[in-house]
Amino acid sequence: MNYLSLKSFVLRSKLCLLLLLGSVVQAQADGLTTDKVRWHGFISQGLIQAPETNFVNLDDSISAELTDLGVNMSWALTDNVRLAGQVVYLDGGRRYTKGTRLDYLFLDWTLHSDFDWRLDMFVGRFKNQHWLYSATRDVPFTRNAIVLPQSVYFDSFRDIAVGSDGLAFKLTRNTSLGEVELNWSWGATNLSKEQSQILLSQLAQGDAEQEYVHQASLFWRPDQSAWQLGISLLDSDFTYEKAEQDYYSDGAMTIQRVMFNGRYAAEFWELSSEWVQERLDISDFYAPGFKRDSFSQGWYLQGRYNLLPKTWALLSVDLFDLDKDDRSGRKFSQSTGGLVPAYFGYQDDLTFGITYDFKDNLRLTMEHHWVKGTARLAYPVMPDLQYNKSEYWQMWAMQLMYWF
């Protein structure tokens, strides 16, 4: 059996197993669902190829490493206390860590609820509720695209940005100006060695730790309007403790984000957009005494159009500059003595996609990306010159998804 037929066999086996798993899990979930306990889940499998990059794999081949599985439960313990949990299995190739993980598990205590306002407190491991797609970035049918705009949803940061262990509040209030939603959260994510190496490359042998991440966001849905507008803020500190034999030194990093988002909904089309400015302050780490404080900026605009009753088309533009004062990447390249090409300083992506719904809960999505620049390819702190060889590169993906 040659390499390609082996890959095809593996993919077909994977799909059969997923379909079998889906039917079994749904039958179980239907049987277990009651007024107090609800079960849901999703299964998806796709193909992806991003040649001349390290985004998915290193051999440029078509990859079946595009699997998202999840099962969740919501259990109403009392009238105002609920336990919610979800387990997921993710395989995104080199984009983030592969495997099964506890996605969220928290207690949701409704502190107040009436027709004017509601306040909830969440304790445990909860999802990031602050950006447009952050709460469900691993749930394929909730995204407009298979690969989200990397300016905001940088896959190397996925494991850190997806949620936290800690405390969060959500307040929704109906005002004379429309509905206002306020989210606040405080927590941290425990980073495994594999997760650290996705961020810092395999040269990192020490311990990376997120000290805390503090986030707040405000969404406003004006009455009688098709708009939703939002703003969110993030502040997070990391430390790195080097191993005895290590490329890096002890160090600290601060990441701060300011983001704006907007969404406009019409009957047959929709626009969504997010803008981000991110501060990255690095102390020591590369070498004792090293100091760098830079601001990156990114922005995307996605338009969806309902071509036919079951078919939506997507057009997306995603722009990112590693340093807002060096958008061409020239200074960055010069600072490395020309070793790192300037195209590591930006990444601009034009995407076209088609989504077709076979049923209410069975969907196929296909998309193609034309990309210029490699600033949002691994690794964020160490450009991968060996595998990210081209300024211009392309990527395509297709994914079949089922949910219940």
Added chain:
Amino acid sequence: MKIKFVTACVVLWTGYALATEVVTHPAVPMDQLTVTQLRGIYSMRQQNWPDGTAVRVFVLPAKNPIHQTFAKEKLQMFPYQLDRIWQKITYSGLGAAPVVLTSEQQMREMVANTEGAIGYIENSDELSKLKVIRVTQ
């Protein structure tokens, strides 16, 4: 003649010819709701009626013309926006989506027989065991 036929087909296809009524279990202690309050209920943020009874939300499938008319006329939203809200709360743990029923007849039976229930039906004179809720701006 041809234009009238096409118009009638379009109207039937899009569901605009339908009119819907919001209905509740007869013991629900309200006679009218504002659009904002109704949105709060169908966004699954509103958990209880003023007397403390739990709100039980029922819907028809997304492609059902009654559902589409209800979403646009009563909630002033598009069905895909409702799907997104329900998917977000279901798959990020924030809550439970409404119970999806298969037919209008089942909707009538479930709302009539479930304490705290709210749903919607095609406009009709046959309203036994259901309370009609007036929706205001």
